[in-house]
Amino acid sequence: MSFVPGDIPTAEYEFFAENTIVMIVPNLTLPVLEMIHGNFGPFRPLIPERVPLWFALALKKRQRCSIQLPSWLGVDELTKTLEAERRNERFEDLPQHFFEVAHLLLELARDDFGDARTAHSVEGLLADIEDVRHAKMRAQFARVELGAHGLLGVTRLRGLTPIEINRIRTFATGSLGMLKRLRPAEDAQTQPTQTLPAGLYGQQPAFVDDRALQATLQRRR
Amino acid sequence: MSAFDQMVDDLLAEEEKVPCEFLHESHHLGWLDDDGDGDMLASGAKIELPVYLASELLRGNHVDVLTPQCFGPQTRNALKADPDVVNLRDKNEFFFAHGLRVAELTPDDEGLPKVLADAFEARYRRMLDTCLTGSDGDPGGLTHRLSSTESKLFRTGLAGQRDYQRWKAGQAGRITACDMIRHARKRQRCAPLGQSSTPA
Incomplete structure (x- = not known):
């Protein structure tokens, strides 16, 4: 995979996501850990503690903790999200690293989901949510057109998570940039003249036409 | 891009x-x-x-x-009829970049900017769909019809999509051979001077 400068590989978003704070239940004793993000711990067996995801996963790999899943990763919550996503045209507000965290937890902490069936249905729901959102995003970008005042059409990208945007970012910015070059906004020449409150500057026009000014000056000469 | x-x-x-x-x-x-x-x-x-x-x-x-002929009435009619299937690479490799310059040089030709913009818009939609489905290969010989600008855009779009799919499949972290090496059948080794190399 070769990357153009400016592209961010998807794996890097996973890396960013590892700073998300999760709750773990450790089964070891550790003193307070002083990190740039703050202090974590002290850790005592069976006492829940907040830690960054990367640390939780490192402990998990050594079977030193169990991870408490974020509330949005339950089957009920995901079902609700999926329904809302299907119902509304706008994108649901998801946690910033929704897909990355879910992906990591499903991969490395599968036993914390309870039984295999739960994990499986969570996987299915996540895939559905992703597909629905992807289809919506595609529809949004297909609607793009340039109007008199610039880009029209893409109005509802709010709520997309960074990793979803990254899938299409370079293509979309490049294409829309090209489209804007090919069809410059028509209001470039006919900008609505700003009208200032009359009381402030008297009856003087706020915008002086350059040619009119030149003509006046020439007449005076 | x-x-x-x-x-x-x-x-x-x-x-x-x-x-x-x-x-x-x-x-x-x-x-x-x-x-x-x-x-x-x-x-x-x-x-x-x-x-x-x-x-x-x-x-x-x-x-x-x-x-120029590549922006002549024949091309315009073809683009009007179906922008997707016109082979712009054959017309001019830098169809849009060149078109913008030609439009600057021939201000009397008022139709040209609109032709360019409409064509790009329609072709953009087609590329968008192909990129986002992330299908393998080259459906309908699309890449052969794209002008230089479009094909660069298309390639970055497809690369982003494939990278995402690779990440989802859990292959992102692993080191794989680059495309060029995987696709090359058999490369001929550089024989030292004076020796005849055997054809692969």
Whole structure:
């Protein structure tokens, strides 16, 4: 995979996501850990503690903790999200690293989901949510057109998570940039003249036409 | 597709030729015309000149720039009928970058900017769909029809999509052979000088 400068590989978003704070239940004793993000711990067996995801996963790999899943990763919550996503045209507000965290937890902490069936249905729901959102995003970008005042059409990208945007970012910015070059906004020449409150500057026009000014000056000469 | 790529395309497009008509007799310019002989260029002579030269001559009011054939009525009708299937690479490799310059040089030709913009918009939608489905290969020979700018965009779009799919499949972290090596059948080794290499 070769990357153009400016592209961010998807794996890097996973890396960013590892700073998300999760709750773990450790089964070891550790003193307070002083990190740039703050202090974590002290850790005592069976006492829940907040830690960054990367640390939780490192402990998990050594079977030193169990991870408490974020509330949005339950089957009920995901079902609700999926329904809302299907119902509304706008994108649901998801946690910033929704897909990355879910992906990591499903991969490395599968036993914390309870039984295999739960994990499986969570996987299915996540895939559905992703597909629905992807289809919506595609529809949004297909609607793009340039109007008199610039880009029209893409109005509802709010709520997309960074990793979803990254899938299409370079293509979309490049294409829309090209489209804007090919069809410059028509209001470039006919900008609505700003009208200032009359009381402030008297009856003087706020915008002086350059040619009119030149003509006046020439007449005076 | 970065801003840099676009600048490179713009620069390369400056070399594309446009037909020019000389408005008056020009001395010492006979060499511009391959068929002509002598030192003089007659008034009304039609010669294809690169854009960078034509734009300068136009500024000095020495020439009239005519619309090149690749933006002629035939292309316009084809683009109007179905923008997707027109092979722009055959018309001109830098169709849009060149088109923008030609539109600048021929302000009388008011239809051209709209033709370009409409065509790009329609083709953008097609590329968007193909990119986002992330299908393998080259459906419908799409890449052969794309102009340079489009094909750069398309490739970055597809790369982003494939990268995402690779990440989802859990292959992102692993080191894999680059595409060039995987696709190359068998590369001929560089034989040291003096030895004959056996064909692969």
